[in-house]
Amino acid sequence: MTILEFSRGPMLHFALIVFVFGVLWRLVSVVLLGWRKSRAENRVSPGKAAVGGVVATGNRSWPHPEFLDRTAFGEAVGYGYHIGLFAIVLVGAPHVAFWKNLFGINAAWWPTIPSGIISVISVVTIFLMFIATVRRFMHPVLRRISNFDDWFTLAILYAVMVSGVMAVFGIGGRYELVLAAHIISFNVLLIWFPFGKLMHAFYIFPSRFITGYKHEKKGAAS
Amino acid sequence: MSTSNRNERPTAGRKTIGQIMDENGVGRRRFLKYCAGITALMAMPPGMTAAFAQQLRAARRPTVIYMPFQECTGCLESLTRSFAPSLESLIFDTISLDYNHTLQAASGHAAEEARHEAMKEAWGEYILICDGSIPTKLNGIYGASAGHSFVDQLHEAAEGAAAIVAVGVCAAYGGVGAAYPNPTGAVGVSDIIKNKPIINVPGCPPIPEVMTGTLVSYLASGVPDLDHLLRPKAFFGNTIHDRCYRRRFYDLGKFAKSFDDEGARNGWCLYELGCRGPTTYNACATIKWNGGTSWPVEAGHGCLGCSEPEFWDQGGFYEPVTSKLFKDSGQIAAGAAAGVAVGAAAALAANRRKKKLSGQADKEASS
Numbered sequence: 001m002t003i004l005e006f007s008r009g010p011m012l013h014f015a016l017i018v019f020v021f022g023v024l025w026r027l028v029s030v031v032l033l034g035w036r037k038s039r040a041e042n043r044v045s046p047g048k049a050a051v052g053g054v055v056a057t058g059n060r061s062w063p064h065p066e067f068l069d070r071t072a073f074g075e076a077v078g079y080g081y082h083i084g085l086f087a088i089v090l091v092g093a094p095h096v097a098f099w100k101n102l103f104g105i106n107a108a109w110w111p112t113i114p115s116g117i118i119s120v121i122s123v124v125t126i127f128l129m130f131i132a133t134v135r136r137f138m139h140p141v142l143r144r145i146s147n148f149d150d151w152f153t154l155a156i157l158y159a160v161m162v163s164g165v166m167a168v169f170g171i172g173g174r175y176e177l178v179l180a181a182h183i184i185s186f187n188v189l190l191i192w193f194p195f196g197k198l199m200h201a202f203y204i205f206p207s208r209f210i211t212g213y214k215h216e217k218k219g220a221a222s
Numbered sequence: 223m224s225t226s227n228r229n230e231r232p233t234a235g236r237k238t239i240g241q242i243m244d245e246n247g248v249g250r251r252r253f254l255k256y257c258a259g260i261t262a263l264m265a266m267p268p269g270m271t272a273a274f275a276q277q278l279r280a281a282r283r284p285t286v287i288y289m290p291f292q293e294c295t296g297c298l299e300s301l302t303r304s305f306a307p308s309l310e311s312l313i314f315d316t317i318s319l320d321y322n323h324t325l326q327a328a329s330g331h332a333a334e335e336a337r338h339e340a341m342k343e344a345w346g347e348y349i350l351i352c353d354g355s356i357p358t359k360l361n362g363i364y365g366a367s368a369g370h371s372f373v374d375q376l377h378e379a380a381e382g383a384a385a386i387v388a389v390g391v392c393a394a395y396g397g398v399g400a401a402y403p404n405p406t407g408a409v410g411v412s413d414i415i416k417n418k419p420i421i422n423v424p425g426c427p428p429i430p431e432v433m434t435g436t437l438v439s440y441l442a443s444g445v446p447d448l449d450h451l452l453r454p455k456a457f458f459g460n461t462i463h464d465r466c467y468r469r470r471f472y473d474l475g476k477f478a479k480s481f482d483d484e485g486a487r488n489g490w491c492l493y494e495l496g497c498r499g500p501t502t503y504n505a506c507a508t509i510k511w512n513g514g515t516s517w518p519v520e521a522g523h524g525c526l527g528c529s530e531p532e533f534w535d536q537g538g539f540y541e542p543v544t545s546k547l548f549k550d551s552g553q554i555a556a557g558a559a560a561g562v563a564v565g566a567a568a569a570l571a572a573n574r575r576k577k578k579l580s581g582q583a584d585k586e587a588s589s
Contacts, residue, residue, distance in 0.1 A: 009547035017557035028565025
């Protein structure tokens with residue numbers, strides 16, 4: 001069995017099992033935890049509270065005007081590399097082919113964008129990730145609240161991104177080995193995903209929505 | 223191995239290729255054109271042609287023993303379609319093909335006798351070409367000829383060979399014979415023979431000019447530069463994808479989604495239809511087939527990756543090179559069910575603990 005076969009075969013299978021198991025474990029355990037009993041009088045209907053939840057989800061995804069000067073740069077870098085990652089993963093042709101095969105769908109409508117553009121986005125994304133890493137290291141507060149989880153997650157992300165760019169540009173050795181390194185690092189990311197801060201991908205929007213919903217219900221500004 | 227070393231062997235009295243060409247009236251210009259063709263095939267710089275021609279002229283016409291094992295004759299069929307050099311010029315001018323099941327007139331004991339005689343005469347100097355995988359299970363009983371297993375025949379023939387050329391993916395890596403579940407325990411030549419120079423020329427079949435070019439190159443300058451899979455780098459140094467004329471469509475993100483859609487008709491990239499060009503090293507995109515007429519991707523079908531080890535077991539031929547290589551028989555669903563169960567149990571335990579703690583707090587408050 002070649003290393004590429006291993007990465008596309010048993011390792012990917014194992015990583016997917018761990019990913020599905022871990023994500024459902026974390027989600028179900030939070031959902032079934034229940035809510036604290038609200039002792040405040042309901043000020044609005046549940047429907048209107050839900051609208052408040054949606055508004056809060058949007059509001060909290062944008063820098064607060066009061067702190068704009070201090071946070072705009074960090075948020076811009078964060079948004080930049082997140083958008084880059086999504087673009088690469090969702091409309092990069094080899095990735096689209098991967099998802100279609102993984103989910104067993106034909107989806108001829110699924111768009112792809114030219115690999116030249118994806119290459120530029122990839123390089124810019126890595127650059128933004130690097131800025132975010134340096135900032136995390138240099139910023140006294142960010143540095144203090146960073147732990148193994150943050151650094152390890154970043155390391156895996158770098159491995160996935162850099163190996164992907166190397167595969168596209170044909171550098172770092174034979175294509176099949178670099179491709180195997182790329183898929184292996186993605187498999188490690190899948191395995192680590194549920195147990196680290198990457199779970200924010202699942203938690204972030206529901207938690208913002210629920211916070212906004214509860215505030216709206218109590219008549220509080222969110 | 224240098225030409226001068228080979229000339230010091232016991233059969234050094236044989237005519238050189240140059241002498242044979244002179245006798246057959248092959249002029250200097252024609253010979254140089256022939257050499258230029260070979261060097262161009264191998265992507266050598268034009269300045270190398272003269273040196274190559276000189277070395278080839280000085281080389282002795284070697285004995286070649288062509289041993290077929292667990293094979294389909296496809297590689298030999300391919301070899302007969304070589305145009306530069308042609309099979310005729312190869313076997314009449316460049317080499318002395320002294321044994322080949324399919325091409326020779328002799329059969330049975332006479333053929334075996336001829337082989338042994340040729341081997342004895344050129345012991346230590348002949349080139350052994352192997353075609354087909356070698357079955358090893360049950361002491362190699364799955365493949366035998368003239369009362370001997372292929373394993374024994376290979377050992378015997380390899381012992382007196384100066385070098386071995388394994389043609390076809392089967393002789394190189396086991397190929398189709400070694401495909402899962404490999405019932406005969408098929409392996410390639412290099413899995414058995416460890417003490418001889420081995421050149422792999424894989425493919426299913428290999429490109430004819432790559433086979434003949436490798437042989438002629440060996441005669442002129444010995445074992446060529448090989449990659450980690452023992453393939454000549456001159457022919458197997460680049461991926462199909464790197465040299466493919468459809469590559470620009472890959473770069474533009476234009477992919478055929480089916481074999482009869484607009485993209486396929488416009489010659490767009492076949493990546494999504496399972497083309498293995500990105501992971502396959504071969505010269506199909508540059509040398510092409512049938513005298514440079516066309517090649518599979520030009521004919522509209524993706525590359526099958528036939529020059530790579532285990533190409534038969536790399537998933538479906540119509541799935542992309544990044545596709546999954548596992549069959550999930552409910553393990554992911556079981557993982558999901560286990561995740562839900564563990565999550566529910568964790569939530570239950572947390573709620574109980576919460577209740578217990580709040581009960582204690584109420585008690586303390588009331589007391």
